[in-house]
Amino acid sequence: MDGGGMKDDVGFNEVFFDCTKYGKKIPKENYLVTGKYPIVDQGQTIIAGYTDDPEGIFNDIPAIVFGDHTRVIKYVDKPFFLGADGVKLLKSNRSDVWYKYLFYALTAAHIPNTGYNRHFKWLKELIIPIPSLEKQQEITTILDKVTELIAMRTQQLSELNLMVKSRFIEMFGNPASNPMGWDKRPLAEYITYANNGIARRGNDKNGSIVLRLVELQSGFIDYSQPNRIILTVAEQSRYLLKHNDFLFARVNGNPSYVGRSSVFHDIGVPVYHNDHIIRVHLSEADLNGVFVSNLLNSDYGIQEMKSKIKTSAGQYTISQDGISAILVISPPLPLQNEFAAFVQQVDKSKFEIQKGLKQMEIQYNALMQQYFG
Structure with missing residues (x-):
């Protein structure tokens, strides 16, 4: 392959080994909202919950977690526990790889969606391009930067949405309790x-x-x-x-x-x-x-x-x-109109951010295609 000085294309089992049995699993009913130690499961969010008990925490980091049912792939660089269901904990058996590079390589792979079935068998069929360590680091740095910018734009959109919700409550109160008696x-x-x-x-x-x-x-x-x-x-x-x-x-x-x-x-x-x-x-x-x-x-x-x-x-x-x-x-229509005018101004800012976000997502996808095909 081109796209980054690839020197070797290797099978999944030549790069990874499954070390799920070494990770302690925490049942979902035992998750805490806050705590000392994170729990990583197969859900969309990086951290699903917390525990305060350090016994059995997985310290061999960084590592990669794969959601067997969800196909979600996570890079974890802090000691953690596993969620109880549907996760695979992966470590590399090679010394010539960057874990973050492997994370991006797996993220770029097409794993077919077969519903709420197990997908690890598809992951094990992947062929992974392994360039030099220097090239891996270069690719990782570029993708990290774009990912960081995407996250920043997404956070900005989230903050603008929260601003609108706050203004709504400020002007009209909570509709459930209706403190202003509308x-x-x-x-x-x-x-x-x-x-x-x-x-x-x-x-x-x-x-x-x-x-x-x-x-x-x-x-x-x-x-x-x-x-x-x-x-x-x-x-x-x-x-x-x-x-x-x-x-x-x-x-x-x-x-x-x-x-x-x-x-x-x-x-x-x-x-x-x-x-x-x-x-x-x-x-x-x-x-x-x-x-x-x-x-x-x-x-x-x-x-x-x-x-x-x-x-x-x-x-x-x-x-x-x-x-x-x-x-x-x-509420009185003039007050509703005042709120709508505020939302319109916020929407103008959201539009510019969304336009930039779309461009960055296109750039990210193009880079992934260039590096991993």
Whole structure:
């Protein structure tokens, strides 16, 4: 291989050995929220929990942890314990490798997703390029830098989101306790029209954008890979989205997806919605869409939504009646507008950060392809 002076392509078993049996596993029910010693499991976060008991801690660091079910790969450089289920603890049997380089090499590998099965057998089939130590260090330094910048941008976005949540509470209080005594009514009193989307499926590059659940996120709509369908004139009339329509995720096998909501803003081309999404339009004389979006995506709004979800045959659903029953506070419209203006300014900053983040992610993927193929 090119992309970095590769001198050797070797099999997984020539680089790693499985030393899981040497790591002490902590049952999930024994995890502490805070503590002296970290627990690393197969979840997405680096540290899953803590323990205060040092007996059996794994000190032979650095090491790599592989999630057998999740395919998550972690580089660990501090003494740690293992989570109880589905983890593989890997050490290298070679002296001519950097562990961080191996971490990136494994991260770059394509391991097929076979659901909640074990994936270690796929990992063991990998061929790993091993360049000189000097080249490994160079590659690691470059990837560390890009990863650090991505993490910094992601943290900035998180802080801006927290800023919006804090301003909401500052201006309106906690909607659950409603300390400011705002009028609190069912959403039904503000709905001017509502309907489910088109049931027909398809994908035609010459068609119109028809939103699916995958595009409907909490508080925003993702247009990066839109689905398109050629619609009839009647369908165009019935399912066309209008500025400030609210979209709710109606049905899914995963309850955490149901009830997700976002306000729709005109993007300059017609956009429609499928039947997994409920479209609701609210009285703009009473409610600002940005205010309602933040209310519905708050902890309060999520709990209100959950209480209206029903289950049948493994599917979780929320109906138009369920959405209509959600209780919402309605502060004076000028105050809602003031909050919306603040959010708009924050969104401008988020847009610039997201643009930079996207560029860095593209650069990271290109580097991974260059170094590891």
